[in-house]
Amino acid sequence: MINLKPALESPRLFRYHCCVILCLLLAQLVPVQVAGLWNISGIWNMVLVDTTSGKFLLIGVSQEQAAALQQGLSGLPTPRPMTHDLFLQTLDSTGWSVSRVVINQLKNDVFYARLILKGHGKRLSLDARPSDALNIAVRAPCPVFVEKSVLESFYQELRKAIQAPTPVQTI
Numbered sequence: 001m002i003n004l005k006p007a008l009e010s011p012r013l014f015r016y017h018c019c020v021i022l023c024l025l026l027a028q029l030v031p032v033q034v035a036g037l038w039n040i041s042g043i044w045n046m047v048l049v050d051t052t053s054g055k056f057l058l059i060g061v062s063q064e065q066a067a068a069l070q071q072g073l074s075g076l077p078t079p080r081p082m083t084h085d086l087f088l089q090t091l092d093s094t095g096w097s098v099s100r101v102v103i104n105q106l107k108n109d110v111f112y113a114r115l116i117l118k119g120h121g122k123r124l125s126l127d128a129r130p131s132d133a134l135n136i137a138v139r140a141p142c143p144v145f146v147e148k149s150v151l152e153s154f155y156q157e158l159r160k161a162i163q164a165p166t167p168v169q170t171i
Contacts, residue, residue, distance in 0.1 A: 028148035029102065032057065034138050036073065037066050046134055048103070048146060057103070057146055057154050059111050065131040072138040084135045095119045098140040101133040106153045 032048040038058065039045070044066035045058040061069070068082060081089065091097060096119030105112035113133040117124040128136075137144050 029145035030148050030151055032103075032144050032146050034069070034073065034134055034144060037070060039066075046131065048134075048144065050146070050151065055151060055155070057151060059103075059130050059134075061131040065135065068135050069131075069138065072135055084132070084139055087136060088139055091117065091119075096124075098136055098142045099123065100143045100145060101128075101137040103130055103133075103144070103146040103150055105147070106150045106157075109157075111150070 031051045033051050035047040035049045035056070037044055038047050040058075044061050044063055046061055046066070046069060048057040048059070050056070068084060071078065071082065072084065078085070088098070096117050099116045099118040102114045102116065103111055104114050111130045113128045113130040115126040115128040115133050115136065117126065134144065136142075
């Protein structure tokens with residue numbers, strides 16, 4: 001929920017809040033849940049499930065990122081803080097927190113994400129690798145969204161991959 005009282009007192013803040021609201025409406029953010037991991041032919045994928053339609057998104061990650069996500073999803077403590085835990089502790093100690101994660105782009109088979117922070121009456125948007133952003137999201141915990149256009153692009157690429165003829169190897 002955006003507090004509009006300060007925005008109404010300052011034209012600059014009012015324009016900012018209008019821009020944020022417009023971006024959210026135009027982006028058509030789809031809420032997703034980090035459902036877990038799926039190993040497909042030796043490649044680890046983070047599985048995000050659209051909570052409204054049941055559609056899914058697969059984001060390929062390294063084995064180390066997959067292990068970190070599994071640890072974060074399990075909630076089991078580690079003897080020493082992991083990098084994502086340290087990041088959250090640093091944010092907390094400086095008065096910031098993670099508001100949400102947005103998977104906002106799919107370009108040349110690479111996903112991009114934004115980590116949205118809030119603190120001191122401000123919001124900050126940071127560019128992040130989806131694997132890091134999702135690892136932080138499961139630990140924060142915070143909502144995760146995917147831009148509708150990203151979900152549509154993923155399904156378009158998935159359809160192409162499924163319809164592509166499989167090369168036949170002759171012996």
